[in-house]
Amino acid sequence: MAADLPKPDPAAAIAAIRDARPPATDRFTYLTILEANLCVEVLPALNEILQDAELTQEIGWDLVFNLVNLPGSETCLETIARLGNPREVILKVLETLELLHIDSQNGDDGEEPPTAASVTKETKFITLLGMLAILHKRIKTRYPSRFLAQTLQTVHNTYLPNQSMTASVINLVHSLSGRRRPALPSRKSSINVANPDQDGDASKNAPDPEADKEDGEDPAENAMQQKLLLSFATCILEIYTSAHDLAWAARLLEFYIPERLVPRRQTLMAAFREEQELLERDAIVGQLVALITDLGLSSYTTGFLKKLTDGPISNNPLSVESPRGPDGIALSTGGCISLIAYWVFSATIFDANQQPRPQINLFPEHLALLEKFLSDDPETQIDKSLGTIEALVTIGLWLQSNDRIYAAPSTTPVGKPKSTDDSTSDFMKYVHLTTLIALYHPRIHVRNAASTLAGLVLHADPSEEDRLRILYDLLENCMFASLKAQAITWLRKEIIAASASKTPAQQPASSPEADTITPPTPTASIFTTSQAIETVQYVVFPNLNSLRTQDAAELVEFLGQNTPFVLQAVNFGLFLWGGAGKWAHVLPDNADATVKERWLEPLVDALDRVQKSIEGGELEGEELGSLRFDLDVLGERLRRLEIAEGFKAAETT
Structure with a gap:
């Protein structure tokens, strides 16, 4: 019903649709009169008129679109589904569903608060699917899968994965498959949707006026329909879970x-x-x-x-x-x-x-x-x-x-x-x-x-060699700082796990009062010798001397892109050198001095210059954003690493 039409007087509207019913007028004239007089108040009278199966077969399909937009029209639409020409009504229902889909694509999602004069898209969808469940059972044809395939494709295209619409889809498939499960909602759910096929009276269904004269369905049809429904159900599951x-x-x-x-x-x-x-x-x-x-x-x-x-x-x-x-x-x-x-x-x-x-x-x-x-x-x-x-x-x-x-x-x-x-x-x-x-x-x-x-x-x-190769590949070739940081975490876990997996006979002696197991002396494992760190040290602790020539803004950009990786590398440095020689057996010769000169000192210098630029007002807080907190954490960790025992030893050397 057009939104700009004036609302008809209810009493006059009821009289008009009763007096003008065929044969007083022809079908097309009567449809025009119905459209002009449709309102909530005439629905009970209209439903009485639609009990005339012959009339409903003639005009029912043409009322679907206008009725579905009218609050309280579900009873009339159920009558049309039971008495109208099922083939024509199905086509009109699918056309109406497609119009709902077009509205959604155009941005009209139907989520505005409903009023007494409006029907949400969700309610329309549920009502139309209830009609389809009835209509498909009424069609008598040798190849019903052809009708079913079109219906399922249209429902798939117009379905939105909210709870009520999903429950309606489940009801539809239950009806069309002939299998009966306890109706929604379950005991854990508050969902409840109309299911006229299950709750209504199927004895009121009129026969298909265009039923095929051939004897029954094609023998392969049952398998075709079941597979279509199964395919459809897996599609709905995919949409819902995503x-x-x-x-x-x-x-x-x-x-x-x-x-x-x-x-x-x-x-x-x-x-x-x-x-x-x-x-x-x-x-x-x-x-x-x-x-x-x-x-x-x-x-x-x-x-x-x-x-x-x-x-x-x-x-x-x-x-x-x-x-x-x-x-x-x-x-x-x-x-x-x-x-x-x-x-x-x-x-x-x-x-x-x-x-x-x-x-x-x-x-x-x-x-x-x-x-x-x-x-x-x-x-x-x-x-x-x-x-x-x-x-x-x-x-x-x-x-x-x-x-x-x-x-x-x-x-x-x-x-x-x-x-x-x-x-x-x-x-x-x-x-x-x-x-x-x-x-x-x-x-x-x-x-x-x-x-x-x-x-x-x-x-x-x-394969330990393969594990190390995977870690090296991530650290060398990955462009994402967060994943490179994760690779360092995995490397650390590999070193700890390799040490913890040694048998007691391989474990060195430890003092009775020690509260942790002393790491084992080097063994055949590449993660308990210097081989692992020797392989990855130049990708975990890369040469950062190029930072010395960059200005404060460039340094902020570098740190903003690489802080997760840099911070995890600093933590790894604290793990290796901060334990008073606890992990000395996994360190290559002179690794402390090399890492200090090519990685730690340029990084400390870069952070100091950034901090001075911030204090001097050269860098605004908005430019730093959340990086400011990360820089504070990074600075604290770098100070701890600078005074770690391993690096102190490197200074004296």
């Missing part, structure tokens, strides 16, 4: 490494148990996974996994026209990955023992999935697939925690060069890809989880 922060990876980390939790701060595990919005997210995902299970995807098969690892990424499989049989209908790649992530996550966090476990390993299957999504323009791919990427991290954490590294040893072990022409190991590829997630994913807890996964997989590499 739109909502489900914190799967972060919650797994809280479960696997509880000692990292911050005291007196609410954990994500607790938040998802206590906050209603988060409870609803888990409940909706659980409903989607249950729906996918009902549709036949309840376990891992060789074909399912092979399509994920070897096949192309399928973002919108419903857009394929005229698929040749059920096998020609693909599933959403991101949706399937999210499904696997939910299976392993719920099996761990919810102790859902009935959930299947993937028969895959980090190498080669999980690496293949990472390469599929991250090898080409990773920043864009991550931004387009937030939920899928977090799902990949979740699966990786589960595989690593369950020691699913690789299927079986081979003549060329994973982690070592495959040939003289290929020095990039699978472990190096894996760490590289997971650090890209740690760099580009917008959700901080996903970045942290990806960084943790990269470090765990690095440490699982059976």
